[in-house]
Amino acid sequence: IRVANTITGAPRPLGPEKEAALLRVAQEALNNVKKHAQAQQVNITLSYMPDLVVLDIFDDGIGFEKDDHSGFGLKTMRERVEEFNGTLTIESIRNSGTAIAASLPLEDA
Numbered sequence: 001i002r003v004a005n006t007i008t009g010a011p012r013p014l015g016p017e018k019e020a021a022l023l024r025v026a027q028e029a030l031n032n033v034k035k036h037a038q039a040q041q042v043n044i045t046l047s048y049m050p051d052l053v054v055l056d057i058f059d060d061g062i063g064f065e066k067d068d069h070s071g072f073g074l075k076t077m078r079e080r081v082e083e084f085n086g087t088l089t090i091e092s093i094r095n096s097g098t099a100i101a102a103s104l105p106l107e108d109a
Contacts, residue, residue, distance in 0.1 A: 001033065001059075002041045009048030018104055021080040022046075022055050025088070025102045028073045029057045037061025037098060052086075052106055058099040063092040077102065
């Protein structure tokens, strides 16, 4: 699986807890790609914006049914992000891939 990564905006420290949460979300998302997606390509983007940081992970794999967000890994990702008043968005289309976006507010915003 080819992986491309990009950082946009001006990187800044998030604090160890938020950095660990984003790391764990990325690890779980990539684990899901490896185990389930049958993807050829994964794009990871970390975007620093004035009031939040967003981690986007998109794969070109087989996707899954819209309402099938019940897996333990997806639940854990959501809990990690919501612990910091963030949001996790999951979009997947059968045979068109999956996109996961984890957004965390920045404290100095």
